[in-house]
Amino acid sequence: MRITVIGCGYLGAVHAACMAELGHEVLGIDVDQAKIDLLAAGRAPFYEPGLPELLTSANATGRLRFTTDMSEAAGYDAHFIAVGTPQKKGEYAADLTYVDAAVASLAPHLAPGNVVIGKSTVPVGTARRLAGIVAAAQPEAVLAWNPEFLREGFAVEDTLRPDRLVYGVPDGAAGEHAKAVLDEIYATALGNETPLVVTGYETAELVKVSANAFLATKISFINAIAEVADVTGADVTAIADAIGYDARIGRRFLNAGLGFGGGCLPKDIRAFQARAGELGADQALTFLREVDAINMRRRSRAVDLTRELLDDSLLGKKVAVLGLAFKPESDDVRDSPALDVASQLRSQGARVVAYDPEAVPNAQRLHPELDFASSAEEAAADADAVVLLTEWKQFRALDPEAFGRVVGNRNILDGRNCLSPEEWRAAGWRYRALGRP
Ligand SMILES: NC(=O)C1=CN([C@@H]2O[C@H](COP(=O)(O)OP(=O)(O)OC[C@H]3O[C@@H](n4cnc5c(N)ncnc54)[C@H](O)[C@@H]3O)[C@@H](O)[C@H]2O)C=CC1
Numbered sequence: 001m002r003i004t005v006i007g008c009g010y011l012g013a014v015h016a017a018c019m020a021e022l023g024h025e026v027l028g029i030d031v032d033q034a035k036i037d038l039l040a041a042g043r044a045p046f047y048e049p050g051l052p053e054l055l056t057s058a059n060a061t062g063r064l065r066f067t068t069d070m071s072e073a074a075g076y077d078a079h080f081i082a083v084g085t086p087q088k089k090g091e092y093a094a095d096l097t098y099v100d101a102a103v104a105s106l107a108p109h110l111a112p113g114n115v116v117i118g119k120s121t122v123p124v125g126t127a128r129r130l131a132g133i134v135a136a137a138q139p140e141a142v143l144a145w146n147p148e149f150l151r152e153g154f155a156v157e158d159t160l161r162p163d164r165l166v167y168g169v170p171d172g173a174a175g176e177h178a179k180a181v182l183d184e185i186y187a188t189a190l191g192n193e194t195p196l197v198v199t200g201y202e203t204a205e206l207v208k209v210s211a212n213a214f215l216a217t218k219i220s221f222i223n224a225i226a227e228v229a230d231v232t233g234a235d236v237t238a239i240a241d242a243i244g245y246d247a248r249i250g251r252r253f254l255n256a257g258l259g260f261g262g263g264c265l266p267k268d269i270r271a272f273q274a275r276a277g278e279l280g281a282d283q284a285l286t287f288l289r290e291v292d293a294i295n296m297r298r299r300s301r302a303v304d305l306t307r308e309l310l311d312d313s314l315l316g317k318k319v320a321v322l323g324l325a326f327k328p329e330s331d332d333v334r335d336s337p338a339l340d341v342a343s344q345l346r347s348q349g350a351r352v353v354a355y356d357p358e359a360v361p362n363a364q365r366l367h368p369e370l371d372f373a374s375s376a377e378e379a380a381a382d383a384d385a386v387v388l389l390t391e392w393k394q395f396r397a398l399d400p401e402a403f404g405r406v407v408g409n410r411n412i413l414d415g416r417n418c419l420s421p422e423e424w425r426a427a428g429w430r431y432r433a434l435g436r437p
């Protein structure tokens, strides 16, 4: 199948490379010339495990090309829309400017039989509106909605071996055609018996935002329990283990700590609330406001705990921040809880020196006022406290005794509940965590 992927960011670049890996002929299109130049040279514009290898092998086969020129989309059969849908400035709603611009610039190049496939996360109702635009430009083209569930850090694996596929298609022959094209694109996954849900536009759009709302709710649920654990001396990690043994609950996404961030969960739960309000279902999602509030409280709690570790004053104290990305195995700092805490510590008077294995350049662009180090040890040299905010493997593996010889004072805040309190205390550290005694 000849496929274009419009928008080559965290989602689109991985999707384009994976589609080429599966044997399709792929054209990646983006308005960002620098990104396209890197991709065309076979280099990943961001950190994502497995992506560089895929780009190299796809370039070698000649099945993957990149351009900024939308007119090159002419002659391709299927067009994925993978542009950003960020939160509007000062509002909860999603900004659909990029989606609208992408579809408008693609429209003149559509041919009969083409399928436009939405992948971006959008407010319910968007697909039906865009279907009208596609039909007006090319009556024999069809729009489908095919939400994406990949996780950053596992994006290649999740794209090549998704745990389910969802197609939102119109009724009738147009829908049958769209489904047939999607089946051909995903033939490998479908051959591996990946569950498939074929439904209408609105359901497909709602599957995506419901999934993210559920994940966010699960995290905030355990973080709310962590707040109660904190005032009772209970251990939230043991609670998560114990309730997680119940198969109806499950242990995954019950890691209490600094909470969720990134380019998706926070903006998606806000956009979902805004859209429900527009549709007159205001009451339905009010709980998501609480999910968001619990999540944001984790960040201020981390700052407060760091201050407590430093005898109630951050002023002039050196704090080593370990981790800046919103999660390990990513360089993404969009709405990163770690970066937010680092910035709050600095604005409250601490001397912050931060290190992250991959996210320093992105963090530096957003917060040039912070100081950055090139290793955990350099960040921690003579520090009054260490705060671990993203649970990279190399931080979880730190030796408390050896690391203790680097710092000024053995104070540590484990913001992700990923260290052994016993081991760190045995090495003479004052250990604090969120929801753990
Ligand atoms: N990042 C992720 O893990 C996932 C993201 N999503 C959704 O996918 C969408 C994209 O997200 P990301 O890739 O993270 O965003 P991103 O910001 O990394 O990438 C978006 C890309 O679209 C490009 N773009 C903007 N306007 C364009 C236009 N008119 N024509 C061509 N390219 C254009 C931008 O230059 C940028 O490279 C969002 O709706 C997001 O919610 C869904 C699942 C996973």
Ligand SMILES: O=C(O)[C@H]1O[C@H](OP(=O)(O)OP(=O)(O)OC[C@H]2O[C@@H](n3ccc(=O)[nH]c3=O)[C@H](O)[C@@H]2O)[C@H](O)[C@@H](O)[C@@H]1O
Residues within 6 Å of the ligand: 121, 148, 149, 150, 151, 152, 153, 212, 215, 219, 252, 253, 254, 255, 256, 257, 258, 259, 260, 261, 262, 263, 264, 265, 326, 327
């Ligand atoms: O729509 C999206 O973009 C994607 O959003 C999330 O994926 P992602 O943001 O890459 O990362 P997650 O692994 O979900 O983690 C999100 C945040 O939650 C935090 N988290 C996760 C799990 C947990 O138990 N506790 C916790 O605090 C992480 O540290 C991170 O900040 C979803 O997991 C994907 O299915 C979805 O496709």
